[in-house]
Amino acid sequence: MPEAAAPSNETAIDLESLVADVVAQAVKAGASDAEAAAREGDEFSVNVRMGEVETLTESGSRGLGLRVFLGKRSGSASTSDLTAEGIRQLVEGALALAKVTEEDPFAGLPEAGEFGSVEGDLHLYYGDVYSLAGAERIEWARRAEAAALAADPRITNSDGGSFDATTGRKALANSRGFVGSYRSSHAGVTAAPLAMDADGKMQRDGWWSSARRLADLESPEAVGKEAARRTLRRLGARRVPTQRVPILFAPETARTLIGSVFEAASGDAIWRSASFLAGKLGETIAAHGLTIVDDNTMLLPTGAGGFGTSPFDDEGLPSRRTVVVENGVLRNYLLNTYTARKLGMKSTHNAARGLAGAPGIGCGNLFVEPGTLTPEQILAEVPAGLYVTGLMGFGTNLVTGGYSRGATGLWIENGRLTHAVEEVTIAGNLAEMLRNVTAIGNDLVFRGSVASPTLRIDGMTIAGA
Numbered sequence: 001m002p003e004a005a006a007p008s009n010e011t012a013i014d015l016e017s018l019v020a021d022v023v024a025q026a027v028k029a030g031a032s033d034a035e036a037a038a039r040e041g042d043e044f045s046v047n048v049r050m051g052e053v054e055t056l057t058e059s060g061s062r063g064l065g066l067r068v069f070l071g072k073r074s075g076s077a078s079t080s081d082l083t084a085e086g087i088r089q090l091v092e093g094a095l096a097l098a099k100v101t102e103e104d105p106f107a108g109l110p111e112a113g114e115f116g117s118v119e120g121d122l123h124l125y126y127g128d129v130y131s132l133a134g135a136e137r138i139e140w141a142r143r144a145e146a147a148a149l150a151a152d153p154r155i156t157n158s159d160g161g162s163f164d165a166t167t168g169r170k171a172l173a174n175s176r177g178f179v180g181s182y183r184s185s186h187a188g189v190t191a192a193p194l195a196m197d198a199d200g201k202m203q204r205d206g207w208w209s210s211a212r213r214l215a216d217l218e219s220p221e222a223v224g225k226e227a228a229r230r231t232l233r234r235l236g237a238r239r240v241p242t243q244r245v246p247i248l249f250a251p252e253t254a255r256t257l258i259g260s261v262f263e264a265a266s267g268d269a270i271w272r273s274a275s276f277l278a279g280k281l282g283e284t285i286a287a288h289g290l291t292i293v294d295d296n297t298m299l300l301p302t303g304a305g306g307f308g309t310s311p312f313d314d315e316g317l318p319s320r321r322t323v324v325v326e327n328g329v330l331r332n333y334l335l336n337t338y339t340a341r342k343l344g345m346k347s348t349h350n351a352a353r354g355l356a357g358a359p360g361i362g363c364g365n366l367f368v369e370p371g372t373l374t375p376e377q378i379l380a381e382v383p384a385g386l387y388v389t390g391l392m393g394f395g396t397n398l399v400t401g402g403y404s405r406g407a408t409g410l411w412i413e414n415g416r417l418t419h420a421v422e423e424v425t426i427a428g429n430l431a432e433m434l435r436n437v438t439a440i441g442n443d444l445v446f447r448g449s450v451a452s453p454t455l456r457i458d459g460m461t462i463a464g465a
Contacts, residue, residue, distance in 0.1 A: 013040070013062070013082065015038045015040065015169055015170075015171035015181055016171050016173065016179050016180070016181045018036075018038055018064065018082070018171070019036040019037065019038050019064075019171045019172060019173035019179070020036075020173045020179050022034075022036040022064065022066055022087055022090070022091070022173075023035065023036050023066075023173050023174060023175050025087065025088075025091050026066060026068050026091050026094065026095070026175075027175050029091050029092070029095060030070070030095060031068040031069060031070065031094075031095060031098075031175070032069050032070055032071055033068070033069040033108065033109050033174070033175045033176065034066065034067065034068045034069065034174065034175045035066070035067045035068075035109060035172070035173070035174040035175070035315075035316075036064065036065065036066045036067075036172070036173050036174070037064070037065045037170070037171070037172050037314070037353065037355055038062075038063065038064045038065070038170070038171045038172075038355075039061075039062070039063055039168060039169070039170050039171075039355065040060070040061065040062040040063075040168065040169050041060065041061055041062075041166060041167060041168030041169070042058075042059070042060045042130075042166065042167050042168075043057065043058070043059050043060075043061075043164070043165075043166045044057070044058050044130070044134075044137060044163075044164060044165045044166070045057045045058075045162065045163075045164040045165075046137060046138050046141050046162060046163055046164070047141065047160045047161070047162040048138065048141040048142050048145055048160055048161050048162070049145070049158060049159065049160040049161075050145075050157070050158055051142060051145070051146070053138060054160060056138075058134075061080070062080060062082065063078060063079070063080045063355050064078065064079055064080070064082060064087070064090065064355065065077070065078040065079075065353075065354070065355030065356050065357075066078070066090050066091065066094045067094065067357075067358065068091075068094045068095055068098050069098065069107065069108060069109070070095070070098045070099060071103065072103040072104055072105055072107050072108070073098045073099065073101045073102070073103055073104075073107075074098055074101060074104070074107050074358065075093075075094045075095065075096070075097030075098030075099070075100075075101055076094055076097065076356050076357050076358065077090050077093040077094040077097065077356060078090070078354075078355035078356035106338055106341040106342050107338065107358075108337075109174055109175070109176055109315070109337070110176075110315055110316070110317060110337045110347065111176075112176045112177055114317055114347075115174075115176065115177065115178040115312075115316045115317060115318075116312065116316075116317065116318035117180045117311040117312045117316075117318055117319075118297055118311040118312070118318055118319050122182075122297070122299070122305045122309050122310070122311055123212070123299060123303060123304045123305045124182060124183065124184040124185070124212065124304075124305040124309060124310070125167065125182075125183035125184055125185045125212075126185050126212055126213030126214070126215075126304070127167075127185070128213050128214040128215060129165040129166070129167060129185045129186065129187040129212075129213060129214050130165055130167065131214060132165075132214070137163050137165065138163070140163040140189055140220050141160075141161040141162050141163040141189070141220075142161060143161070143219075143220035143221060143224070144161035144162075144163075144189050144190065144191040144220035144221070144223045144224040144227075145158050145160060145161030145191055145193070145224060146161075146224065147191070147220060147221040147222075147223070147224025147225050147228070148161070148191045148192075148193035148224035148225070148227045148228040148231075149193060149224075149228075150224075151193075151224070151225055151228030151229070151232075152195070152228060152232055154195045154196055154197070154232065154235065155193045155194065155195045155228055155231065155232070156194065156195070156196050157193070157194040157196075157202070158191075158192065158193045158194060159192035159193070159194065159204060159206070160191075160192060161189070161190065161191045161192075161220070161224065162188075162189065162190045162191075163187075163188070163189050163220075164186075164187065164188050164189075165185075165186070165187045165188075165214075166185065166186045166187075167183065167184070167185045167186075168183065168184050168185075169181060169182070169183045169184075170182060170184075172312070172314065172316055174316060178316035180311065180312050180316060182310060182311050184212070184305075184310075185212055185213065186210065186211070186212060186307075187210070187211055187212075187213065187214050187217055188208060188209065188210040188211070188217070189208065189209050189217055189218070189220055189223050190206060190207070190208040190209075190223065190227075191206060191207060191208075191220075191223050191224040191227035191228075192204060192205070192206035192227060193205075193206070193224075193227055193228055193231050194231065195228075195231045195232055195234070195235055197235040197236055201235075203231060203234035203235055203237065203420075204231060204234075205227065205230040205231040205233075205234055205389075205390075206227045206230070206231070207223050207224075207226040207227035207230060208223065208447070209222075209223050209447070210307070210447055210448065211302070211304065212300075212304040212305060212307075213302075213304055216300075216302045216304060230389070233410065233417075233420060234408070234420045234422075235420065236419055236420055237408065237419070237420035237421060237422035238419065238420070238421065238422065239421070239422065239423045239424055239464045239465040240386070240411060240421055240424060240462060240464045240465065241464055241465050242461070242462060242463050242464050242465070243461070243462055243464075244459065244460070244461050244462075245384050245385040245386060245460075245462060246382050246384075246385035246386075246412075246438070246456055246457070246458045246460075247385060247386050247388060247426055247456070247457050247458075247460045247462075248378060248379065248382065248385060248386070248387045248388065248412065248454060248455070248456050248457075249388050249452075249454065249455045249456075249457065250387060250388060250389050250409075250454060251441075251443060251444070251445065251451070251452055251453055251454055252389070252447075253388045253389060253390065253391050254368070254452035254453070254454065254455045255448070255450045255451055255452045256391055257430075257433070257452070257455070258292060258366060258367070258368055258450055258451075258452050259366075259450050260396045260398070260403075260430060261292060261324070261325070261430075261434070262294075262324075262334065262363050262366055262450070263275075263396075263398055264276060264277045264398050264401075264430070265277055265324055265330070265332075265333050265334050266333070266334055266339075266361045267333050267334060267335035267336065267338075267339025267340065267342070267343060267350075267361055268339055268360070268361055269398055270333050270339070270343060271339055271342040271343050274398060274399050275398050275399065276398065276399065276400060276401040276430065276431050277330060277333075280330050281330055281331070281332075281333070282329065282330065282331075283329065283330055284328045284329050284330075285325065285328065285329070285330045285431065285434055285435070286325055286328040286329075286330075286434035286435060286437065287328050287434065287435055287436065287437040287438065288327050288328045289327065289328070289371060289437070289440055290325060290327070290328055290368065290434065290437050290440065291323065291325060291326050291327055291368070291369040292323075292324045292325040292366070292367070292368055292369075293321065293322070293323050293324065293366070293367055293369060294321070294322045294324055294334060294348075294350070294363050294364050294365070294366045295321040295322075295364055295365045295367075296308060296309060296310055296313070296319035296320060296321070296349065296350075296364030296365065297309060297319045297320065297321060297364075298321070298364075298365050300446055306364070306365040306446060306449065307365065307446060307448050307449040308363060308364035308365040308366065308449030308450075309364060309365060310364070312349075313336075313349045313350060313351040313352070313359075314351040314352050314353040314359050314362075315336060315337055315347070315349075315351040315359055317337075317347060317349040317351065318349065319349060319364065320348070320349050322334065322348045322349075322350075324366075325434075328434075328435075332348060333345070333348070334348050334350045334361055334363065335347050335348045335350060335361065336350055336351035336352075336359050336360070336361050337351065337359075338358065338359070339361065350362060350363065350364070363449060363450065364449065365446065365449055365450075365451075366449065366450045366451075367444060367446070367450070367451045367452060368440065368444070368451075368452040368453060368455070369440075369444075370440065370441065370442045370443070370444040370453045371439065371440030371441055371442055371453065372442055373439055373440070373441055373442060374441065374442055374443070375441050375443055375454045378439045378441055378454055378456050379412060379415055379416070379417070380415040381415065381439070381456075382412045382415060382456070383413075383414060383415070384411075384412060384413055384414075385411075385412045386407070386409050386410075386411060386412065386421060386424075386426070386462055387409045387410045387411075387412055387417060388407050388408075388409040388426065389408060389409045389410065390407065390408040390409065391405045391406065391407055391408075392405060392406035392407070392408075393405050393406050396430060400429070401429045401430040401431040401432070402429055402430075403426075403427060403428050403429060403430045403433060404425055404426070404427040405425065405426060405427075406423075406424070406425055407421075407424055407425065407426045407462075408420070408421060408422045408424075409421050421464075423464070424462050424463060424464040425462070425463040425464075426460055426461070426462055426463075427460065427461045427463060428457070428459065428460040428461065432459060433457050433459075433460065436457050436458045436459045436460075437455055437456065437457055438456050438457070438458050439454075439455070439456035440453055440454075440455060440456075441453035441454030441455070
């Protein structure tokens with residue numbers, strides 16, 4: 001189908017030519033090396049509450065960042081002024097900052113032979129995310145909320161339904177010969193209803209669907225009905241006594257555990273010795289069946305690119321697949337060029353950056369490889385435990401592995417979900433939790449760049465009544 005043009009209030013700019021020209025200007029002005037990044041994008045977002053439009057945003061943005069080197073000194077600056085004068089000031093500002101910074105022996109761009117880009121179409125951009133007229137986008141949000149409200153008379157209120165669509169382009173160039181760019185798109189629909197029980201107590205939950213193209217989104221009605229189902233099952237929630245029982249993490253909460261593993265395996269945390277995984281390469285740090293992969297090149301089952309897929313990282317190194325944990329053994333840390341040099345290793349092509357500053361470390365599509373058990377089979381083996389559907393707070397200590405978070409979910413009794421649970425805390429140690437993964441589900445679905453199937457973890461404590 002022909003691509004619908006995304007809205008824009010600015011004239012088109014060749015971003016590759018722009019970043020290459022800025023790099024050339026920086027080198028001419030005295031930089032020993034330079035790297036420029038540019039981004040532009042359009043965004044539409046609407047939130048409808050009780051059928052009425054509550055917020056509506058439609059915007060476009062464009063920005064340019066520059067990082068320069070004077071030997072082992074570096075400086076960076078960014079701007080949204082892409083005029084000749086604006087770019088001149090950008091170059092001068094970055095060089096001025098580099099002159100007053102201290103030398104860093106590990107600073108610098110990757111070596112010239114390391115740059116590259118994944119060949120072929122990674123299916124990151126679809127123009128159909130803007131194929132709906134504005135009134136239809138608003139109607140999608142209304143339909144999602146209406147489906148939730150109509151599902152049950154106990155659903156009496158709503159935090160709203162929403163629809164969003166974005167498109168963007170990113171370009172990167174440096175003085176060592178790399179120039180590259182790519183486009184991306186995203187669309188999403190959500191619903192967040194509120195239900196009231198017989199005692200007048202309110203409960204809230206929600207659901208969403210995300211995709212790179214409109215055609216892959218779940219229907220607003222499906223999203224609304226699922227949001228209603230999740231909200232209704234929370235009615236009658238109560239605390240349970242403090243005890244030590246198996247914990248089942250639903251996919252939407254299990255993914256947060258994997259996010260913590262990413263942070264612990266990040267090169268920044270490793271070289272600072274601020275992670276319980278420091279010095280553990282090649283050691284068994286998790287249950288035998290647990291494999292965690294970071295794949296920046298993967299396609300989703302729909303054929304669209306993954307939410308974390310890109311042709312190159314934010315230093316211009318080609319995207320790749322990295323096995324972080326293989327059958328319980330820690331195989332790789334996730335590194336950019338700087339942290340790799342600090343550790344005497346090679347980058348895993350995980351550089352991530354905004355427009356200004358040095359690159360940090362980001363994941364691509366980070367996931368737990370699915371097991372063979374259905375969630376129902378895992379559930380059936382639990383005599384008593386908690387099925388965690390929601391988490392609150394940020395309770396992971398990466399240095400010690402200490403883990404403690406507020407939780408909501410459903411109580412398991414004799415392999416069946418019985419009643420909703422709230423106002424409890426689940427606690428353990430992430431290092432021990434990884435070793436105590438006793439079941440892995442087959443229900444891996446990507447709703448973002450980090451994903452996990454259902455996980456059963458034994459040996460955790462519920463702090464409740």
